[in-house]
Structures are given as structure tokens and as C-alpha cells.
Amino acid sequence: MPHPKGKNSHDASKQTDASKKASASEPIPVASTALELAANDSVNMSALKDELEKNKNAILTEIKASLAPINSSIVEVNAKLDAFEPRITEMETYLSDHSDRIDSLEKRVDHLEKERGELRTKVEDLENRTRRNNLRVIGLPEGLEGRTAVPFMSQFFVDVLRDESFINPPELERAHRALRPKPAEQEKPRPVIVCFLRFQDKERVLAISRKKGQLSYDGHKVYIFPDLSPGLAKKRAAFNAVKNKLYQKGVKFFLRYPAVLCVTHQENVYKFVSADAAEDFLKRQLLEDD
Structure with a gap:
């Protein structure tokens, strides 16, 4: 006659195995949750895309509305530029023509200035000849x-x-x-x-x-x-300061017509047509002799 305790143990073992089999045959709840989350994410992404698309369209509409006056202004500016273009071309033509005329006039003025100087010299010479x-x-x-x-x-x-x-x-x-x-x-x-x-x-x-x-x-x-004429007298008077210095140093000099200062120094005769040149000579040569 078997022992009652051993029978109970055997029955318990059978119940445990049956419980394990039952557990293995039941569905896993984690996989089901993941699928549900994936489905929810897909719905959310679709909704988010729709929302972003709406926002984008709203922003584009607002930008277009804001740019409309600017585009209108650009069109007006372009129209004005088109209107000014022939005027600018005409002005460029005028400026080119005026530039050529100015160049011609400048050359003519230079020529007339040269002639005036020559005539002034001749008139002054004639005036002094009458004197x-x-x-x-x-x-x-x-x-x-x-x-x-x-x-x-x-x-x-x-x-x-x-x-x-x-x-x-x-x-x-x-x-x-x-x-x-x-x-x-x-x-x-x-x-x-x-x-x-x-x-x-x-x-x-x-x-x-x-x-x-x-x-x-x-x-x-x-x-x-x-x-002498006033002009020639002024030219000769320009040598006065140099003449005074030469006189103080005992250097021989004389003025030759019309206005040429002749200085005798160390048996050489130096001629000067400007007071500045004579002054430089005085500083460079005569002062070195001292």
C-alpha cells in the first residue's frame, strides 16, 4: 500500500507541470503593448505632419501677403528705371559731347594764354622802346x-x-x-x-x-x-635786395636791359633773370668765400 505522502507529492508535481503548460500557451502582454504604441505613434505622426503642413501654408500665405506691396514697389521701380534709361543714355551722350568740347576749349585757352603772354611781352617792349x-x-x-x-x-x-x-x-x-x-x-x-x-x-x-x-x-x-614801363620797373626792382647785399660785399654788378642782373665774381660774369636765382648764387658762392 503506497504511502499517502508520496502520492500527494506526485499530484503536486503534476499540477505544477500543468500550470507551466497553461502559462506557455497564454499570449505575452508586452508585445501587444508595443504594437499599440506603434499604432498610436503612427497616428500622432500623421497628425503632426498635418499640423506642420497647415502651419507652413499659413506662413507662406502670410509671407506672400507681406511681399505683395514689396513686389508692387519693385514693379514700379523697374517701370521708372525703364523710363529713365533713355534719359540716362541721352545724358551720357551729352556728357561725352561736352567733355570733348571742354577738352577743345582747354587747348584753345592754353593757346590763347600763350599768345596773350607773347603779346604782353611785345607791348611792354614797344612801350619801353617809346621811352x-x-x-x-x-x-x-x-x-x-x-x-x-x-x-x-x-x-x-x-x-x-x-x-x-x-x-x-x-x-x-x-x-x-x-x-x-x-x-x-x-x-x-x-x-x-x-x-x-x-x-x-x-x-x-x-x-x-x-x-x-x-x-x-x-x-x-x-x-x-x-x-621804364611799370611792368619792367617792377621786374628790375625785384633785384633790389640782392643788389644791396652785393653792394655791401663790394661785388661788382649791373643791370642789363631789360631785367638781367650781371654779377662779376672771381673774373667771371654771372647773369640772372630772376631774383631767386641771384639770391641762391649769393648764398652758395659769396658766403662760402667768407
């Missing part, structure tokens, strides 16, 4: 010549020069004060312009006056200079 027989006497008091200046000035040169080679009064064509208002009593007297009949007499008077140096007449210091 070639003239001398300018400075320092004679007003009224000293009386009512007849020609005989007075003719004798004046003999008296003021006091030279044995010049004892006969020179023949004069005319003599008069500079043509400007009579100065007040305390002001400087006007120069006396004297025109000699012969050029040789004028040159002789000028040479003797330079040789004599300081001249005086009736107690008044007088000076005799060539009568």
Missing part, C-alpha cells in the same frame, strides 16, 4: 622848373653833372612832371620825365650820373634813372 630817349629825375621840389620845364631841365643836367665832357646843354624834346595830381607840400615831389632829342645824349647823361654817384641840386638830393 628809350627818356630819363626820370627824382627829388626836384615841385615848381622849381617854373612854367617852362624844357630849358630849365636842359641846363639842369649841365649844372648837376658838372662834368668837363658835358658842358653844352642837351637838346630836349619835352619835359614834364609825372602825370598825376600835385602832391601836398609835405609829400614827395613828382618825378620829372625828360625826353632827349638824341639817344646818345641820354646815355651820356645816365653814364655820368652813375659815375658821379650821389647828385645834388640847390641843396636837394636828386636821382637820375631810366624811364
Whole structure:
């Protein structure tokens, strides 16, 4: 007779095996949940895509609405540019034509300027040629010549020069004060312009006056200079500062017509047509000798 306890154990073992088989035949709940989640995700993605598409369409519509005025303005600007294009082309043509005309006018002005300079030089030369027989006497008091200046000035040169080679009064064509208002009593007297009949007499008077140096007449210091045009006188006056320095250093010099400074230095003669060039020479050569 079998033991009751052993029977119970056998029955329990059978029940356990049956339970395992039953468990194996039941469906797994995790796989079912995954499928459900996948299905839900697919639905959500579709909804999200639909929402994004709606938002995109809304944004595009808004952008188009915003760009509409800009597009309209661009169309207007393009229309205006098209209208201006022929005008711009016309202006370019005008500018090119005017540029050519300006170039032509500039060349013409340069030519005329050159001609003007040449004519001015010729006129100045002619003016000085008309004065070639003239001398300018400075320092004679007003009224000293009386009512007849020609005989007075003719004798004046003999008296003021006091030279044995010049004892006969020179023949004069005319003599008069500079043509400007009579100065007040305390002001400087006007120069006396004297025109000699012969050029040789004028040159002789000028040479003797330079040789004599300081001249005086009736107690008044007088000076005799060539009568030059204002333009030429200004050119020659530009050398005054250099001439003073040369004189102080004992250097021989003279002005040659029309306005050329000639300097004798170490047995060489240097010629200068501008005061700046003469000044440079003075600084470079004469000061080095010191």
C-alpha cells in the first residue's frame, strides 16, 4: 500500500507541470503593448505632419501677403528705371559731347594764354622802346622848373653833372612832371620825365650820373634813372635786395636791359633773370668765400 505522502507529492508535481503548460500557451502582454504604441505613434505622426503642413501654408500665405506691396514697389521701380534709361543714355551722350568740347576749349585757352603772354611781352617792349630817349629825375621840389620845364631841365643836367665832357646843354624834346595830381607840400615831389632829342645824349647823361654817384641840386638830393614801363620797373626792382647785399660785399654788378642782373665774381660774369636765382648764387658762392 503506497504511502499517502508520496502520492500527494506526485499530484503536486503534476499540477505544477500543468500550470507551466497553461502559462506557455497564454499570449505575452508586452508585445501587444508595443504594437499599440506603434499604432498610436503612427497616428500622432500623421497628425503632426498635418499640423506642420497647415502651419507652413499659413506662413507662406502670410509671407506672400507681406511681399505683395514689396513686389508692387519693385514693379514700379523697374517701370521708372525703364523710363529713365533713355534719359540716362541721352545724358551720357551729352556728357561725352561736352567733355570733348571742354577738352577743345582747354587747348584753345592754353593757346590763347600763350599768345596773350607773347603779346604782353611785345607791348611792354614797344612801350619801353617809346621811352628809350627818356630819363626820370627824382627829388626836384615841385615848381622849381617854373612854367617852362624844357630849358630849365636842359641846363639842369649841365649844372648837376658838372662834368668837363658835358658842358653844352642837351637838346630836349619835352619835359614834364609825372602825370598825376600835385602832391601836398609835405609829400614827395613828382618825378620829372625828360625826353632827349638824341639817344646818345641820354646815355651820356645816365653814364655820368652813375659815375658821379650821389647828385645834388640847390641843396636837394636828386636821382637820375631810366624811364621804364611799370611792368619792367617792377621786374628790375625785384633785384633790389640782392643788389644791396652785393653792394655791401663790394661785388661788382649791373643791370642789363631789360631785367638781367650781371654779377662779376672771381673774373667771371654771372647773369640772372630772376631774383631767386641771384639770391641762391649769393648764398652758395659769396658766403662760402667768407
